[in-house]
Amino acid sequence: MTDQLLPLLGVGVVVIGFLARINPLLVIAVAAAVSGWAAHMGLVEVISAFGKAFNDSRYVSAIWLVLPVIGLLERAGLQERARTLIGRVRTATTGRLLLFYLLVRQVTAALGLTSLGGHAQMVRPLVAPMAEAAAEAKLGKISDRVRYLIRAHTAAADNIGLFFGEDIFIAIGSILLIKGFLEQEGIIVEPLQLSLWAIPTAIIAFLIHGTRLFLLDRKLAREAAKDQAKKMEGAA
Amino acid sequence: MIGLEAVYIIAGLFFVAVSILSIGDRSNKRSSGNALFWALLAASFLFGSHLSDFQNGLLVLAIVLLGGLGALDKSHPQTTTPEQRRESAARRGNALFIPALIIPAVAVFGTLVIKGISINDVPLIEAKNVTLVSLTFGALLALIVAMLWLRPPALAPLNEGRRLVDTIGWAALLPQMLASLGAVFALAHVGEAVGLIATRHMPLEDAFVVVAVYCIGMALFTAIMGNAFAAFPVMTAAIGLPLLIHKFGGDPAIVGAVGMLSGFCGTLTTPMAANFNMVPAALLELPDRDGVIKIQIPTAIPLLVCNIVLMYVLLFVM
Numbered sequence: 001m002t003d004q005l006l007p008l009l010g011v012g013v014v015v016i017g018f019l020a021r022i023n024p025l026l027v028i029a030v031a032a033a034v035s036g037w038a039a040h041m042g043l044v045e046v047i048s049a050f051g052k053a054f055n056d057s058r059y060v061s062a063i064w065l066v067l068p069v070i071g072l073l074e075r076a077g078l079q080e081r082a083r084t085l086i087g088r089v090r091t092a093t094t095g096r097l098l099l100f101y102l103l104v105r106q107v108t109a110a111l112g113l114t115s116l117g118g119h120a121q122m123v124r125p126l127v128a129p130m131a132e133a134a135a136e137a138k139l140g141k142i143s144d145r146v147r148y149l150i151r152a153h154t155a156a157a158d159n160i161g162l163f164f165g166e167d168i169f170i171a172i173g174s175i176l177l178i179k180g181f182l183e184q185e186g187i188i189v190e191p192l193q194l195s196l197w198a199i200p201t202a203i204i205a206f207l208i209h210g211t212r213l214f215l216l217d218r219k220l221a222r223e224a225a226k227d228q229a230k231k232m233e234g235a236a
Numbered sequence: 237m238i239g240l241e242a243v244y245i246i247a248g249l250f251f252v253a254v255s256i257l258s259i260g261d262r263s264n265k266r267s268s269g270n271a272l273f274w275a276l277l278a279a280s281f282l283f284g285s286h287l288s289d290f291q292n293g294l295l296v297l298a299i300v301l302l303g304g305l306g307a308l309d310k311s312h313p314q315t316t317t318p319e320q321r322r323e324s325a326a327r328r329g330n331a332l333f334i335p336a337l338i339i340p341a342v343a344v345f346g347t348l349v350i351k352g353i354s355i356n357d358v359p360l361i362e363a364k365n366v367t368l369v370s371l372t373f374g375a376l377l378a379l380i381v382a383m384l385w386l387r388p389p390a391l392a393p394l395n396e397g398r399r400l401v402d403t404i405g406w407a408a409l410l411p412q413m414l415a416s417l418g419a420v421f422a423l424a425h426v427g428e429a430v431g432l433i434a435t436r437h438m439p440l441e442d443a444f445v446v447v448a449v450y451c452i453g454m455a456l457f458t459a460i461m462g463n464a465f466a467a468f469p470v471m472t473a474a475i476g477l478p479l480l481i482h483k484f485g486g487d488p489a490i491v492g493a494v495g496m497l498s499g500f501c502g503t504l505t506t507p508m509a510a511n512f513n514m515v516p517a518a519l520l521e522l523p524d525r526d527g528v529i530k531i532q533i534p535t536a537i538p539l540l541v542c543n544i545v546l547m548y549v550l551l552f553v554m
Contacts, residue, residue: 004432007424011460014417018507024514025406026304028413029297032420039424044290046420051293053419055284059240059365060412060511061277062247064401065372066339069379071396073336075316076386077325081332084325115343115367119516120400125336128520148520152527155516156504159528160535163500167493174465178492181469185477189489197493197550204542209535 010035066120074125082126083133094135094150095216098157101127102213105161106206110168117158128154135220143227146220153216157209164205167198239362241285243372248281253394254401261311269307270402273299277409296416303406311402313395335385338378339371346370400519407518407525411511414462427466430457431474440475443484447548450475454495455502455540462508464499471495486551494547501540504532 010031017027029050036046070078086092108116117123131154135142142150166172170191175198182189251274258264258271276299284292302308316324325332347367353360361369379393401408421427434453440446450471457467476495480486503509507526517525524530 004425005429007421007426008429008433010421010424010426011430014460014508023304023306023406024410024507024510025300025413028417029300029304032417035421035424035426041424047293047297048289049293049420049423050416051287051291051296052289053416054296054412055280055287055289055292056419057412057415058244058247058281058284059368060415061409062240062243062368062372063511064397064404064408065243065247065250066375067400068250068393068397069335069339069375069382071315071400072379072382072386072388072393073332075321075388075392075396076328076332076382077316077321077323078332078336080318080321080325081328081330085330112347113340113344115347115371116340118340119512119519121336121339123516124519126333148522148524148527149531151520152517152522152531155520155528156531156535158516159504159512159532163503164497167497167500174468174496177465177468178496181472182488182492187481187488189492193489194493197490198497200546200550201494201497201539201543204546205535205539208538208542212535 006038007035009038063118063120070120070125078125079129082129086130086133087137092130092134093138093217094131094153094220095213097127097131097134098153098216099210099213101154102157102161102206102209105158106165106202109162109165110202112166112169112171114162114166114169114172117162119155119158123154123158127158138217139221139224142220142224146223146227149223150220153213157213160205160209164198164202168195168202170195237358237362238360238369240365240368243365243369244281244284246372246376248278250394250397251275251278251281254278254398257313257391257394257398258311258402261313263312264309264402266307266309267311269302270309270311273302273308273406274401276302296413299409300413303409308402308405310405311398313399315396315399331385335378335382338381339374342374342377343367343371346373403521404515404518407510407514410514414508414510418461418463418466421461422466427461427470430460431470434471435474440479443480443552444548446475446479446484447551448544450480450491450495451498451540451544451547454499455505455536458499458502459506459508462503462506462510464496464503467499467502468492468496471499480551484552490547490550494543494550498540498543498547501536501543504536505529 013031013034032050033046105117128151131150135150167174175191175194178194179189179191255271255275255278258267261267280295347370350361351366453471454467457471458464461467476491480491481488507514513528517527
């Protein structure tokens with residue numbers, strides 16, 4: 001019995017490594033070695049298994065092919081243009097902008113258009129500069145602390161919109177996985193049933209995160225005021 | 237048929253260029269570390285399909301050691317000044333958005349339209365990779381349009397790409413590394429071990445408790461593995477199927493759908509989901525690499541609680 005639980009040591013390595021803030025690449029390599037050892041795999045076998053898995057998952061890193069054109073457009077002022085554009089919309093605030101982005105991301109993902117967003121293609125070059133500019137239009141110059149908070153919120157809106165939208169689309173990987181797994185156990189479910197039962201959670205996710213974004217402008221104003229107070233203190 | 241191999245060759249060539257441009261870069265004290273790191277990744281993309289598993293493994297080990305022991309640093313290739321960017325943005329206006337929007341437009345067009353096109357019964361694009369291949373085409377098309385329109389120096393796209401990829405640094409490989417770790421964990425039967433723990437010592441008589449254990453287990457296991465896909469078969473085989481579906485007679489579609497989404501709550505909270513949580517922190521140049529996770533946790537926890545209540549109500553009350 002304990003023998004069966006031994007591979008969990010690899011999980012322990014990951015948890016401790018991440019908490020101790022050791023470089024994740026090293027943590028992952030050690031975790032793979034430990035789990036492999038616990039499962040009676042030899043060193044060559046573990047290295048080969050990891051090499052094969054790494055080679056098979058190269059598609060994960062192929063996304064970086066968008067970087068040359070994104071960098072080229074940044075060089076020509078894409079982020080600055082995104083700022084100007086949002087600055088012209090008087091009613092735009094960081095919270096409203098991100099709420100709108102969350103909605104669009106969720107709805108398009110639900111229609112299967114998951115590649116419409118993304119951190120490299122959409123968040124860094126477009127949405128984050130817009131969200132920052134909207135805050136600057138309302139609050140004046142913002143501190144780095146507030147700027148990072150806004151950027152992190154932009155990335156979060158992209159993730160939450162994607163996760164709780166895509167499962168409504170019938171041909172997405174997770175739905176097919178559920179269907180495939182249940183089918184192996186002799187239970188037939190239709191993808192449409194699965195996507196329908198994803199809708200309540202999608203709505204709740206939008207309500208919870210949307211409320212937070214709705215309140216974000218006030219929070220940013222508070223944080224900016226705190227920065228101001230600190231600055232005054234420093235001056236005095 | 238155009239498949240992943242074509243994408244890999246293009247990506248490999250990009251990393252070759254990044255590596256060559258890194259050599260002797262005076263703006264970066266560790267330029268040779270960068271050059272070697274990206275060269276090894278280029279080798280993986282260009283030759284990985286022809287190397288043995290063990291050779292690929294040694295390649296990864298070298299990459300891990302370089303990235304893990306701090307052999308890389310940020311580079312500062314020559315780019316435009318903030319003033320030049322503002323001037324260019326004002327002059328070129330909203331047309332600047334067009335190349336950026338070509339990428340998702342082509343990706344979506346490819347997924348919806350090209351997917352169905354075959355020549356002599358051979359599909360134009362390998363069906364299961366249509367999104368990635370289309371995304372690559374989108375990026376290339378956008379690059380061509382931007383080059384023709386903006387007329388930057390010939391090496392500008394490669395140098396700008398290098399600027400961004402060096403901003404991300406070794407974290408650029410984290411998603412791929414974690415996907416590989418997941419595969420090794422599967423070989424070592426880590427999932428089964430977690431399932432054993434989840435089912436032992438748990439009072440599993442009350443339906444509500446079982447629903448809660450299943451949903452929280454999905455979230456926790458997803459957080460550990462970084463991926464709800466890895467957690468779903470294990471937790472569902474251990475708890476969802478024998479207890480919720482067979483013993484209590486719950487609707488499998490509800491168990492599956494809400495269970496998976498409970499896993500997604502876990503994805504929001506973990507550095508293991510690197511491409512969603514760690515990579516954007518690097519891309520957005522946040523000083524705190526957990527910055528995105530800290531924003532997401534206050535949404536993930538109440539959403540998980542709602543999922544538990546929702547699953548219980550849908551299964552056993554309505």
